[in-house]
Amino acid sequence: xxxxxxxxxxxxxxxxxxxxxxxxxxxxxxxxxxxxxxxxxxxxxxxxxxxxxxxxxxxxxxxxxxxxxxxxxxxxxxxxxxxxxxxxx
Ligand SMILES: [Cu+2]
Numbered sequence: 001x002x003x004x005x006x007x008x009x010x011x012x013x014x015x016x017x018x019x020x021x022x023x024x025x026x027x028x029x030x031x032x033x034x035x036x037x038x039x040x041x042x043x044x045x046x047x048x049x050x051x052x053x054x055x056x057x058x059x060x061x062x063x064x065x066x067x068x069x070x071x072x073x074x075x076x077x078x079x080x081x082x083x084x085x086x087x088x089x
Contacts, residue, residue: 026056026068029079033087034060046081053078065089 047055
C-alpha cells in the first residue's frame, strides 16, 4: 500500500521543504464527508501546513486523498489534520 514516491521527479522536487533526498512515500487515504470543492480545498490547506507532507490530489467525489509524506509520523499528522477539519479518515 505504501510505495516510493514517484509522481514528482527528484529534479523538480528536491528544492521543496518536504523533500528529503527522494525518501518520500505516497498513499491514498479514504476520506468521508467531502461533498464539494471547498471540502477539497480545506483538506489541501490542512495538509500543506504540515511539515513533511504534501497533498498530491484530492478527489471529493470519491473521497480519495493521495498524499506524499516523509515518515509514518507525518502520515499520522496528516490523518489528524483531516479529522481536525471535521472529516473521517
Ligand atoms: Cu463541501
